Amino acid sequence: MSKYIATTTKDIKLLVRDIAGLAMLFGMPMVLIIVMTLLQDSTFKALEEKKLPIAIVNLDQDTFGVSIVEGLSTSKFFHVSELGRNYNSIEELKKQVTDGNYQIGIVINKDASNLLRNNIKYNILQQLPAEDSLIFGNDPISLMKSVGIDIYFDPITKNSFKQSIVSALNQYSSGVESKIMFEVYSSLFQELLGMEMRNQGDFSNLVDVQTLYAGDNEEFVPNSVQHNVPAWTIFAMFFIVIPLAGNIIKERESGISTRLRIIAGSNLPIILGKVTTFFFVGLIQAISMLLVGIFVLPLFGLPQLIIGGNYLTLLVLTASISLAASGYGVVIGTIASSQEQASIFGSISVVILAAIGGIWVPVFIMSDFMQILSMISPLNWALNGYYDVLLRNSGMMEIMPYMLTLIGFFAFCITIAWFVRNRREMA
Amino acid sequence: MSVSINISSLTKRYKNTEINAVDNISLAINKGEVFGLLGPNGAGKTTTISILCSLLKATSGTVEIMGKNLATDLYEIRSKIGMVPQDIALYPNLTAMENLNFFGRMYGIDAKVLTERKKELLHVFGLSEKAHQRIATFSGGMKRRINLITGILHMPKILFLDEPTVGIDVQSRTVIMDYLMTLMDNDMTIVYTSHHMEEAEKYCSRVAIIDMGRVIENGAPKELIHRYSECNNLEDIFLEITGRSLRD
Ligand SMILES: Nc1ncnc2c1ncn2[C@@H]1O[C@H](COP(=O)(O)OP(=O)(O)OP(=O)(O)O)[C@@H](O)[C@H]1O
Ligand SMILES: [Mg+2]
Numbered sequence: 001m002s003k004y005i006a007t008t009t010k011d012i013k014l015l016v017r018d019i020a021g022l023a024m025l026f027g028m029p030m031v032l033i034i035v036m037t038l039l040q041d042s043t044f045k046a047l048e049e050k051k052l053p054i055a056i057v058n059l060d061q062d063t064f065g066v067s068i069v070e071g072l073s074t075s076k077f078f079h080v081s082e083l084g085r086n087y088n089s090i091e092e093l094k095k096q097v098t099d100g101n102y103q104i105g106i107v108i109n110k111d112a113s114n115l116l117r118n119n120i121k122y123n124i125l126q127q128l129p130a131e132d133s134l135i136f137g138n139d140p141i142s143l144m145k146s147v148g149i150d151i152y153f154d155p156i157t158k159n160s161f162k163q164s165i166v167s168a169l170n171q172y173s174s175g176v177e178s179k180i181m182f183e184v185y186s187s188l189f190q191e192l193l194g195m196e197m198r199n200q201g202d203f204s205n206l207v208d209v210q211t212l213y214a215g216d217n218e219e220f221v222p223n224s225v226q227h228n229v230p231a232w233t234i235f236a237m238f239f240i241v242i243p244l245a246g247n248i249i250k251e252r253e254s255g256i257s258t259r260l261r262i263i264a265g266s267n268l269p270i271i272l273g274k275v276t277t278f279f280f281v282g283l284i285q286a287i288s289m290l291l292v293g294i295f296v297l298p299l300f301g302l303p304q305l306i307i308g309g310n311y312l313t314l315l316v317l318t319a320s321i322s323l324a325a326s327g328y329g330v331v332i333g334t335i336a337s338s339q340e341q342a343s344i345f346g347s348i349s350v351v352i353l354a355a356i357g358g359i360w361v362p363v364f365i366m367s368d369f370m371q372i373l374s375m376i377s378p379l380n381w382a383l384n385g386y387y388d389v390l391l392r393n394s395g396m397m398e399i400m401p402y403m404l405t406l407i408g409f410f411a412f413c414i415t416i417a418w419f420v421r422n423r424r425e426m427a
Numbered sequence: 428m429s430v431s432i433n434i435s436s437l438t439k440r441y442k443n444t445e446i447n448a449v450d451n452i453s454l455a456i457n458k459g460e461v462f463g464l465l466g467p468n469g470a471g472k473t474t475t476i477s478i479l480c481s482l483l484k485a486t487s488g489t490v491e492i493m494g495k496n497l498a499t500d501l502y503e504i505r506s507k508i509g510m511v512p513q514d515i516a517l518y519p520n521l522t523a524m525e526n527l528n529f530f531g532r533m534y535g536i537d538a539k540v541l542t543e544r545k546k547e548l549l550h551v552f553g554l555s556e557k558a559h560q561r562i563a564t565f566s567g568g569m570k571r572r573i574n575l576i577t578g579i580l581h582m583p584k585i586l587f588l589d590e591p592t593v594g595i596d597v598q599s600r601t602v603i604m605d606y607l608m609t610l611m612d613n614d615m616t617i618v619y620t621s622h623h624m625e626e627a628e629k630y631c632s633r634v635a636i637i638d639m640g641r642v643i644e645n646g647a648p649k650e651l652i653h654r655y656s657e658c659n660n661l662e663d664i665f666l667e668i669t670g671r672s673l674r675d
Contacts (some may be wrong), residue, residue, distance in 0.1 A: 002532055002535070003532065003533055003535070005532075006528075006529055006532035006533055007529075007533075009529075010518070010521065010525070010529045013520075013521060013525065014518060014520055014521065017520045017521075018520065254514065254515070254516055254517070254518075255512045255513075255514040255515075255516035256516045256517070256518070258482055258512060258516065259510065259512060259516045259530070259577070259578075260533060261481075261482060262480055262481065262482065262505055262508065262509075262510050263505070263530070263533045263534055265502075265533075265535075
């Protein structure tokens with residue numbers, strides 16, 4: 001026990017004295033997390049801001065036309081420009097679309113609203129008994145051909161765009177139709193029953209399709225921050241492999257481990273002392289990075305990291321990740337024959353394990369083969385654990401499998417390191 | 428005089444090599460003597476010492492230390508020996524005191540005893556003032572001295588030193604060798620390697636001259652000088668029997 005404490009104090013001292021090393025251990029990950037989150041967030045936004053430009057000439061200027069323009073303008077998929085309100089504007093619109101300034105041109109025809117009203121009245125009359133045929137006045141009402149909207153497409157417009165605009169227009173039109181129908185019915189009721197109708201209500205979304213995320217807690221929908229902060233936290237934690245392996249190799253190269261070998265006793269306190277030191281490094285790293293997610297990222301205009309309420313689960317999970325990373329460092333430091341080998345192999349292997357594990361690109365968009373492969377990466381276990389705690393609000397029992405595999409990985413690494421060390425002693 | 432270390436037919440061949448680095452060495456080293464292992468570069472001194480302090484496994488042959496077999500009673504033997512390596516095996520970013528504290532605790536020395544030993548040894552080797560400076564700031568001589576202190580903190584029964592006086596000034600060397608003499612007076616057995624023939628002649632009770640892994644001569648320096656009547660000192664004898672050709 002006293003040997004273990006001696007090694008730990010010594011290693012902590014060595015670490016604290018290495019100011020440059022410390023700055024790298026704690027400063028770089030924070031920079032990394034801010035840069036990566038910003039980067040991915042702006043890509044995300046750029047995708048979102050790629051709205052489809054639409055030119056509109058609204059000759060109707062009544063309920064129908066106004067509602068359609070309003071509907072398109074508030075959609076996040078279209079960028080709407082109104083060109084003018086006379087017949088010349090139609091020529092202008094065609095020219096602009098042909099020139100490729102707009103992919104889509106929309107003309108809302110004159111009197112579209114009135115025609116619609118007329119046709120609705122006609123339909124109502126068909127339903128009423130013959131004696132009520134003059135209810136809308138003395139003029140005869142006949143069914144008129146109504147083309148409310150003309151759409152002009154740039155020939156290169158993709159089919160998917162065409163479909164999305166047509167379906168959007170259909171959606172808005174039917175909304176307006178019901179609105180106008182209701183208008184007509186209200187005036188009719190008013191006429192027949194002398195009852196004042198309150199023309200209120202929303203007819204646009206009487207039936208709506210809702211998109212939901214499968215999960216218990218709808219609030220935790222992943223965004224750039226919720227993915228990136230845990231992902232890069234894990235990545236940075238695994239980079240303690242390099243200073244840890246370096247520490248072990250330095251001891252070997254300087255002859256210190258030879259000296260320690262003669263000092264009777266087991267290797268275990270020496271290994272565990274290092275693990276303890278770097279375990280806390282990883283833990284502090286993780287905590288500081290999560291704090292960056294909560295307090296610093298919002299300063300950059302990013303959403304705040306939401307960590308839910310399971311602090312203990314989060315801490316225990318983070319501890320198992322740190323343990324796994326330390327174990328990996330010990331095994332690399334023990335097997336590698338030089339400082340260079342350890343840092344090159346250490347960093348590249350961590351990058352590969354990160355890529356496989358879904359740190360760079362989320363696992364669910366990988367191919368089936370890669371999805372299976374991802375399961376060999378401890379960084380993947382760690383990331384899944386974080387997803388569960390942060391996004392799905394899982395508790396200790398639910399993430400137990402991840403924690404156990406991480407701790408198992410640690411135990412596996414230490415066993416190998418210990419075995420190799422002992423074997424080497426007997427050389 | 429009782430035998431402290433008994434080496435018989437010791438041979439070591441490193442993996443993937445053609446020749447024996449240590450070739451059938453047999454020696455008996457007595458309790459309380461300073462025994463010098465001398466020889467040109469690559470003679471096999473470090474290899475021999477490494478085997479004796481259990482850092483390296485012999486290919487064949489046996490070593491008995493204080494009556495115990497090195498191959499079977501490894502841990503018991505390790506607790507009774509001390510080793511001062513050829514390299515400065517210390518943490519450069521820790522102070523002298525911190526290094527001593529760490530190794531002292533690794534030896535399992537009682538805290539009170541450790542405090543006293545540190546104080547005494549730092550004083551003897553003129554490092555009291557520098558105790559709280561980092562090893563990285565030390566001169567070569569100071570590093571050698573603290574390297575030595577680290578190896579004897581636990582006062583072993585047998586002490587192995589691999590070139591403890593290499594690359595240092597006469598002052599440091601004298602302090603080190605004089606201190607080793609006082610340890611010998613306290614019945615410690617000391618085995619050390621050196622390239623300084625004059626030093627060996629002055630301090631060693633007996634020496635073995637090794638070349639190409641073999642002991643080619645051994646005995647008390649005075650006795651050897653007597654035997655090689657044409658030679659005036661140990662260095663002449665050394666050149667006489669190991670030749671003048673350069674070594675790898
Ligand atoms: N790890 C090793 N693997 C293979 N050969 C080795 C190894 N260590 C030493 N040797 C070889 O064994 C022989 C003896 O080396 P050793 O280091 O014991 O010599 P030495 O007497 O200590 O020399 P020096 O005075 O230069 O320290 C040399 O030929 C050396 O090249
Ligand atoms: Mg040597």
